[in-house]
Amino acid sequence: MxxxxxxxxxxxxxxxxxxxxxxxxxxxxxxxxxxxxxxxxxxxxxxxxxxxxxxxxxxxxxxxxxxxxxxxxxxxxxxxxxxxxxxxxxxxxxxxxxxxxxxxxxxxxxxxxxxxxxxxxxxxxxxxxxxxxxxxxxxxxxxxxxxxxxxxxxxxxxxxxxxxxxxxxxxxxxxxxxxxxxxxxxxxxxxxxxxxxxxxxxxxxxxxxxxxxxxxxxxxxxxxxxxxxxxxxxxxxxxxxxxxxxxxxxxxxxxxxxxxxxxxxKLDRTPLLTDRHRPQYHVSPPAHWMNEPHAPIYFDGQYHLFYQHNPLGPFFYHIHWGHWVSKDLVHWRDLPVALAPEKDQLAPDGIWSGSATYDADGLPVLFFTAGNDSASPNQSVALARSTYSQDEDSDLVQWVKHPEPLIVQKKGMGVFGDFRDPFVWKDEDGWYALVGSGVEGGGGAALAFASEDMLNWTYKGPFFEADILKFPYLGPIWELPVFLPLGADKDGQHKHLLLVSPVGKGADVEVFYWIGELDRHNLLFIPDQAEPELIDVGDFHFTGPSGMVDPKTGRKIIFTIAQGDRTSELEYQSGWAHNGGLPLSVYLREDGRLGIEPIQELQSLRGTKLLSFRDKSLAEANLSLRDVQGDMLEIQVELEPCSATQLGIKVRCSPDGEEETLLYYDFNENMLLADRTKTTLHPGEKGRGVQGGKLELLGENLKLHIYLDRSMVEVYANSLKSLTTRVYPSRKDAVGLEFWGDGEPLVKSVEIWNIQSIW
Structure with a gap:
């Protein structure tokens, strides 16, 4: 040359x-x-x-x-x-x-x-x-x-x-x-x-x-x-x-x-670890955007969790499946994107939500919503298999899509054009799928399908639809159906849990649930009561449900997004949007109600015990609390109301009280509430006002289990309800705590720990 x-x-x-x-x-x-x-x-x-x-x-x-x-x-x-x-x-x-x-x-x-x-x-x-x-x-x-x-x-x-x-x-x-x-x-x-x-x-x-x-x-x-x-x-x-x-x-x-x-x-989480609002022990993408986590599955000694992810930036746009893996459901590792849109006839335009189950050989498979804008409807149910049997890749990094969609919506099968988020499970008779949709002219519905070989599916009709006239907040379309067995109640009846997320005109976008029974023969869900309940009474912070039966412990575990509740401008400046909520164990209580608790493995994150005492008045308790500060804490407290009508704790308080968030219970109204009126002085942050909802304590003391993780606040009350919210104080000294109430309440017990980062 x-x-x-x-x-x-x-x-x-x-x-x-x-x-x-x-x-x-x-x-x-x-x-x-x-x-x-x-x-x-x-x-x-x-x-x-x-x-x-x-x-x-x-x-x-x-x-x-x-x-x-x-x-x-x-x-x-x-x-x-x-x-x-x-x-x-x-x-x-x-x-x-x-x-x-x-x-x-x-x-x-x-x-x-x-x-x-x-x-x-x-x-x-x-x-x-x-x-x-x-x-x-x-x-x-x-x-x-x-x-x-x-x-x-x-x-x-x-x-x-x-x-x-x-x-x-x-x-x-x-x-x-x-x-x-x-x-x-x-x-x-x-x-x-x-x-x-x-x-x-x-x-x-x-x-x-x-x-x-x-x-x-x-x-x-x-x-x-x-x-x-x-x-x-x-x-x-x-x-x-x-x-x-x-x-x-x-x-x-x-x-x-x-x-x-x-x-x-790869996307690098290191620059964001010092972000004073970014949670440190909640699962999150390394950077950029996530919406719901989904498709949890346990395999070969590890838990896998996937999530809706835009790898291009902290905005909702070009959706892929992000991927984490964990040995304990607490410490997660970032893995490469598991599923991405490709130049094919299956899902060139987006890989939307779905679930995971096992094939006939016990290997994990992913069911996802295939986005193809050139097809009508533009969403169908598709499948991807891991390459584990060829390469024994225990992290399940590689996935191969089945070339054809498995379930394509036909006219008369739900609301045409709204057909997504398959939830699939397997039993001794085969595989079953719920797909989020609605009923033409009616309300949201989960549609039922059955298969003997996991590839050929038969439509069985609506699994469950609620009365839209009675409960208009349940909306015209349901997304993200989750169906979990709860075991037998005290009368020996086998109960199941159905979770849905309503969307569309008039919908309250929260996670609603019913406890009820499965008619296996007709593949129908029969709720114990018509009216749904909320797991979480925060306003639009606890959304995007997914769930699994943990094969290791038999627990039923659900995962959610913790919405960020910020403007696009602040998400741009921050480089991240949203994270996962803490994994929750859900179970059937003796009284027939749904119990919810953060998984026990989270105790492994406890660092220094900052405070522990019993039986003090509010004033005495606050003297003890004066030196306890932090934005990464676990707080367990039992409060006896005595004559109090409102009782709770302020978190993320500045010393002068200029910024603070109040978490409390109203005994007259039977409401669990978060008052964010003084949460932040930052002019760009949205979080203001009072959030909350019904919680029947039935005479019990108020038992609050609180997790603070930078901007995350999660309150679990009496193992019955959670309240998830967000706080973005402008002041770096907004790290104090203070008990609050009227009357003469008693602080029965308090334990507070520092919590360590999982990253």
Missing amino acids: GHINVDQGLIMHWAFNEGTGASALESVSQVQDDIQSIYNQAEFTELSGPQWRQGVTGSGLLFDGYSTSIAHSVNEENTKGEQEFLSALSIGVWLAPRSYDLGHQGKLTAIVNRHNMERKQGYLLGMFRHGSWSFQVGLEGGNWKELWSPEGYELPKNEWSYVNAVFDGNQGEIKLYLNGSEIASSAVPRGSRLLEAVDMDLLIGKNNQSSLLVEVFSLQMFSGIIDELKFYKRALSAEEVAASYQHVLNSAYGGVHPQVQYDQI
Whole structure:
């Protein structure tokens, strides 16, 4: 090949070899460009700057998918804003994408661009759905030209690709190269010239014309690592492109294509560990967005829990299945995304909620809602199997989707177009599934299906529908049905628990439940009473239920989202949205009511015991409480009302009482309540007002089991109800506690522990 001087005609070059700091050098002009990133101006965490990672040569810059970008001002001699033309342009860059975009509004996720599509000016090199990619240019005469990667040449996730795009106006051609080889070309008229978008900055990692979601989040932003970005004002030859590729391989990798270590590209929770509002012993994604956790299953000594996840940022958008694993339901490890939308006819547009069960060989299988916007309805029930039997991957990292949907909604099968969140269980006769939907013209419903082989399913009709006229808050559609056996009551009747989450017009989006009996023959649920109950009386904080029977202990365990209750602006600034609630053990009490308690394994997180006493008046108890502070605490307290009508405890109190949250019980109204009127002085936070609901104590003392975890507050009262809420105090000294009540109540007992982080 001889010696090729590839850097002839080089006009811009970012080597990204800084490895630290919040700027990147463009070495031709010697301009230091600022790197935009939320970690440069985080309000609630320590400033850590953008994330640098191992590149193909030296370091590379990790783009987080929603806030990381670089704007470079192209200082051309032309200062009059007159039109500029290029007869040739070549771009070369090493990329390791972490996630693909949904393709909102047909726009490309920009790798690098300086373009205006309407005016047909400039150029855009970017990615699209499922890893396809394109180079697009505006030509003199108002012609916008697009050249796309052919089938089979998509850019793989979590792997390095060397990408080159060449516009050669004199020869009249545009070319794409992948890893040193030409993969696509297109003719343009000889003598064509590229029309520059002179009034725009060159953007790296962000589209010049990105879509805005909820007026806060710019879409079409690159997620992954970028390294060695070069621009030339000439057309590179095929030999030069191949030589550039080979040079990197030979310089550091012994002639072999470089690999990306997963730990270098994965979402990293480290920068968020210092966020003073982010829970530390509740399960959460490493960063970005989650909604409900789901599909809990125990296998080979470990518990697996999955969750609805947008890997591109802290907003609801392109849903994948995130994945955690745990030996004790308390300490969780982050695993790679388990299921992602792919270029197939099954679920190209989203992998929505579902559940897990075992196949005939006892191996775990995942049932999920397959999102396919080209189908009607756009949601069906699909299945994925682990590769455990081939590779004994005990973390169950790899999952293979069954190519066809298993259950496709037909007309007359619930409300057409609303058909999601399969909950599947197995017994000696086969497999059963509940799917969330509704009844046409009626209310929400769980639809029942049965199968003898797990692949072929028969519709059995509605499993249960409630009276929408009597209970309009149960809404027209139910999501996330969960069905668990509770065992026999005192009369020997076998009881079951049905949980649902209503949505749609008029729905109260909370977790409602009924206790009742299963008619196995007809696959119907018969509730003991028509009116549903709430497990949690906080307002829209305890949602998104899933559940399992723990094979190790026989317990029935449910999982939920703890909603963040923040504005999109604050979620943008924070880099995370939502977390899981504590796992709850639910059981049938002697009195026929549903018992709920946080799982016992949480006691393993107890650190120092800060306080323990019995039988004190309110005033004496508060003297003892004066020196106890914290935002990661477990508090167990029993309060005897005596003459009190209202009684409870203030948490997250500033010393002057300017900020505080009151958790209390009203004995006249039989209500468990949280008063957040003074929770925060921060003008951007939403959490205000009083939340709560009915709790019949039937003469018992008030027994509160409280978990504080930064912004999380969970109150469990007398093993009967929970109240989950959120607090975001503005003051760092809002860490005090104080008993509160009227009359002459007695503090029967108190125990308080520090709780340790699980991360």
